[in-house]
Amino acid sequence: xxxxxxxxxxxxxxxxxxxxxxxxxxxxxxxxxxxxxxxxxxxxxxxxxxxxxxxxxxxxxxxxxxxxxxxxxxxxxxxxxxxxxxxxxxxxxxxxxxxxxxxxxxxxxxxxxxxxxxxxxxxxxxxxxxxxxxxxxxxxxxxxxxxxxxxxxxxxxxxxxxxxxxxxxxxxxxxxxxxxxxxxxxxxxxxxxxxxxxxxxxxxxxxxxxxxxxxx
Amino acid sequence: xxxxxxxxxxxxxxxxxxxxxxxxxxxxxxxxxxxxxxxxxxxxxxxxxxxxxxxxxxxxxxxxxxxxxxxxxxxxxxxxxxxxxx
Amino acid sequence: xxxxxxxxxxxxxxxxxxxxxxxxxxxxxxxxxxxxxxxxxxxxxxxxxxxxxxxxxxxxxxxxxxxxxxxxxxxxxxxxxxxxxxxxxxxxxxxxxxxxxxxxxxxxxxxxxxxxxxxxxxxxxxxxxxxxxxxxxxxxxxxxxxxxxxxxxxxxxxxxxxxxxxxxxxxxxxxxxxxxxxxxxxxxxxxxxxxxxxxxxxxxxxxxxxxxxxxxxxxxxxxxxxxxxxxxxxxxxxxxxxxxxxxxxxxxxxxxxxxxxxxxxxxxxxxxxxxxxxxxxxxxxxxxxxxxxxxxxxxxxxxxxxxxxxxxxxxxxxxxxxxxxxxxxxxxxxxxxxxxxxxxxxxxxxxxxxxxx
Numbered sequence: 001x002x003x004x005x006x007x008x009x010x011x012x013x014x015x016x017x018x019x020x021x022x023x024x025x026x027x028x029x030x031x032x033x034x035x036x037x038x039x040x041x042x043x044x045x046x047x048x049x050x051x052x053x054x055x056x057x058x059x060x061x062x063x064x065x066x067x068x069x070x071x072x073x074x075x076x077x078x079x080x081x082x083x084x085x086x087x088x089x090x091x092x093x094x095x096x097x098x099x100x101x102x103x104x105x106x107x108x109x110x111x112x113x114x115x116x117x118x119x120x121x122x123x124x125x126x127x128x129x130x131x132x133x134x135x136x137x138x139x140x141x142x143x144x145x146x147x148x149x150x151x152x153x154x155x156x157x158x159x160x161x162x163x164x165x166x167x168x169x170x171x172x173x174x175x176x177x178x179x180x181x182x183x184x185x186x187x188x189x190x191x192x193x194x195x196x197x198x199x200x201x202x203x204x205x206x207x208x209x210x211x212x213x214x215x216x
Numbered sequence: 217x218x219x220x221x222x223x224x225x226x227x228x229x230x231x232x233x234x235x236x237x238x239x240x241x242x243x244x245x246x247x248x249x250x251x252x253x254x255x256x257x258x259x260x261x262x263x264x265x266x267x268x269x270x271x272x273x274x275x276x277x278x279x280x281x282x283x284x285x286x287x288x289x290x291x292x293x294x295x296x297x298x299x300x301x302x
Numbered sequence: 303x304x305x306x307x308x309x310x311x312x313x314x315x316x317x318x319x320x321x322x323x324x325x326x327x328x329x330x331x332x333x334x335x336x337x338x339x340x341x342x343x344x345x346x347x348x349x350x351x352x353x354x355x356x357x358x359x360x361x362x363x364x365x366x367x368x369x370x371x372x373x374x375x376x377x378x379x380x381x382x383x384x385x386x387x388x389x390x391x392x393x394x395x396x397x398x399x400x401x402x403x404x405x406x407x408x409x410x411x412x413x414x415x416x417x418x419x420x421x422x423x424x425x426x427x428x429x430x431x432x433x434x435x436x437x438x439x440x441x442x443x444x445x446x447x448x449x450x451x452x453x454x455x456x457x458x459x460x461x462x463x464x465x466x467x468x469x470x471x472x473x474x475x476x477x478x479x480x481x482x483x484x485x486x487x488x489x490x491x492x493x494x495x496x497x498x499x500x501x502x503x504x505x506x507x508x509x510x511x512x513x514x515x516x517x518x519x520x521x522x523x524x525x526x527x528x529x530x531x532x533x534x535x536x537x538x539x540x541x542x543x544x545x546x547x548x549x550x551x552x553x554x555x556x557x558x559x560x561x562x563x564x565x566x567x568x569x570x571x572x573x574x575x576x577x578x579x580x581x582x583x584x585x586x587x588x589x590x591x592x593x594x595x596x597x598x599x600x601x602x603x604x605x606x607x608x609x610x611x612x613x614x615x616x617x618x619x620x621x622x623x624x625x626x627x628x629x630x631x632x633x634x635x636x637x638x639x640x641x642x643x644x645x646x647x648x649x650x651x652x653x654x655x656x657x658x659x
Contacts, residue, residue, distance in 0.1 A: 146569070146585065146586055150572040151573070156572060159569075163558050163562040164562060167593065167596055167597050167601060194601070202589075209589065212581065213585045265363055265475035265476040266476050266477045269476070269477045269541045270477055270483070273534040274334075274483055276530065280533075281645075288649065291656075
């Protein structure tokens with residue numbers, strides 16, 4: 001666990017050394033929500049939720065894209081001798097999850113300022129965001145470990161990840177509509193169970209396949 | 217202008233004579249089919265208990281599988297030719 | 303190869319391929335030739351006023367009204383046993399008849415409009431139903447004495463159509479036959495993708511590049527079948543649900559499934575190294591297949607759908623598939639799956655040749 005933590009810290013240090021990296025993501029969030037808002041002018045509750053997740057999706061793709069691209073191949077070889085692949089994977093996932101939670105919170109704040117809250121069950125939305133961040137960071141880390149090995153890294157990540165994200169996204173939208181109160185009588189636990197099982201499915205696959213996909 | 221375009225397609229057709237041209241043909245065919253359908257449908261498609269829908273579905277499956285088989289066939293002949301040259 | 307020194311063995315077609323051919327022939331013949339049960343296509347007028355006499359012109363499908371015209375009975379049904387019987391029935395020809403009703407001015411339940419189903423019973427054709435045949439608008443001055451009219455008659459002594467026939471469903475009509483052509487496409491696709499995932503697993507275990515070629519061949523064939531399922535489904539949907547794409551869950555989910563596998567094929571083209579490509583696509587293939595299960599089997603069941611088998615509707619059972627249809631549907635599924643495996647095998651053999659050159 002300590003070793004994983006070390007890796008996460010290294011990761012964060014590398015990221016923060018280029019100061020514009022984090023600010024860049026924030027700027028991306030800000031400008032895309034600005035574009036969407038200037039198109040919609042006003043966001044009713046339902047559209048608010050849709051907009052939120054569309055922006056979140058693309059920001060998450062953007063942010064996670066460079067997970068494995070940030071460092072040179074030599075360093076990965078070094079890591080490979082030093083750490084178990086799963087440790088590396090866990091570190092990347094933790095770091096990415098933190099990044100996605102950061103995106104989630106800042107996007108929520110920005111949309112809150114721009115278009116109002118609309119929240120009926122804010123805690124539910126918060127929980128949704130947490131599940132989304134963790135689930136998507138696992139999926140996206142796994143996918144970007146595949147796509148880093150291909151020629152067109154950036155577009156490959158999007159192509160591979162987007163269709164796989166849709167089942168998660170559908171459930172996120174349902175939970176969001178519950179949090180926004182747009183679907184009145186709905187039992188959210190169905191969606192939570194489904195989402196949880198999809199995420200744990202992905203986690204299982206990732207833990208199983210990452211060491212295999214990683215070695216080259 | 218139109219002439220040029222058709223020449224370009226013809227050149228492509230001659231040059232590669234591969235899947236690409238086949239795809240173009242299929243696409244053109246499908247577009248024409250869709251247009252033709254728009255003219256007649258829904259009255260035509262829905263006459264006689266919508267039997268033409270079944271005909272369409274069967275036809276789509278058969279034609280697609282046929283085209284797929286032709287594609288495999290071409291691949292095989294290309295491989296055979298290459299093998300002969302070796 | 304001019305110098306065919308070694309004797310070429312007469313190639314035989316394997317038994318299961320013959321089985322595929324015979325089964326599919328049976329499916330095509332039985333699927334096309336067996337007629338539908340008689341049914342009602344439409345009635346006119348489809349709107350009427352309560353407390354008035356109503357003469358319905360009824361258009362039948364596959365019916366033989368001229369046979370025993372005096373035995374035909376007709377009812378308009380509100381719910382369960384609340385029915386009114388036709389005063390008299392007049393047959394025009396085999397396909398057309400007229401039935402006269404008196405619609406009572408009061409109703410046992412209170413609604414803005416009353417949809418009535420038409421039920422016809424005929425000794426030869428059996429009984430047929432047209433749901434929501436006529437919409438009745440309430441009368442201005444209801445006469446409560448007429449309430450008893452609703453409970454005077456009962457639908458009884460119903461005849462059953464004899465012979466081997468497919469059921470008649472109103473919106474579907476003849477397109478019920480698509481069950482043997484459209485639905486098995488999806489079955490085949492899932493089976494082919496499953497076999498492909500199985501070979502990916504084998505590649506993961508042993509690392510023989512042959513397994514990668516096999517798994518790819520199954521994906522290619524599965525994509526063709528999936529695409530066929532999608533296109534045929536769209537044509538069917540246009541003529542039953544009135545739109546090529548209704549944003550139905552099952553439509554969306556199957557399109558997404560195709561996207562995932564198309565992405566896999568794109569992934570394969572963008573990796574140069576053979577081993578690398580095989581490993582990446584084996585990994586992605588297994589992830590994709592595991593995610594396919596919630597996509598195709600769990601999420602559609604949790605949402606309302608136009609497809610049968612979703613949103614609480616019974617799946618391939620109950621009303622949707624009667625015994626006659628089962629006798630064609632199950633062979634159809636097996637036949638199309640066998641054909642899919644056959645095609646995959648062809649693709650595999652071509653790919654193998656290409657690899658070896």
